[in-house]
Amino acid sequence: MKSIDFLKLEKVEKRCLNSVIRRLQKIKDNCLSGDDSGLSNVWNEICVQKQKERSFFYESYIDLIELTVEDVVNDLNRDELTLLWFETESGQEWSCDNPGVKKPPFIDMSSIGKYICGKVLAEANDYQNKEIRDFCE
Secondary structure, three states: OHHHHHHHHHHHHHHHHHHHHHHHHOOOOOOOOOHHHOOOOHHHHHHHHHHOOOOOOHHHHHHHHHHHHHHHHHOOOHHHHHHHHOOOHHHHHHHHHOOOOOOOOOOOHHHHHHHHHHHHHHHHHHOOOHHHHHHHO
16 A cells, blocks of 8 residues: 555656646746846756856745745645645654544645655756756856
């Protein structure tokens, strides 16, 4: 049973991560790095911020990631939210305090948002494409 839950969790995490990245890649008009940067979308700008140097606008990128994650997480169903929440610190604490209870009476959405934001930022730290490589050289 645990391996099935792990596989479901992995699928939900990946779907969330890919959805956030796709949404950020679609934002092309509001890039903060300037027209001469060679970066064509906000996702590439975020990756450069994580991999090379943080600009004055770094917190604006974080705010945008958080808003995008919130939209993606709000589209999940209760079972998917529960899987993600049990991976957060608050979900693990609740689970330890309530052994055997598989359906919590509440889910801390902010914890899930922080959890997914962490996944997005970790991916941004490793993500590569030609634009990002050229900028970072």
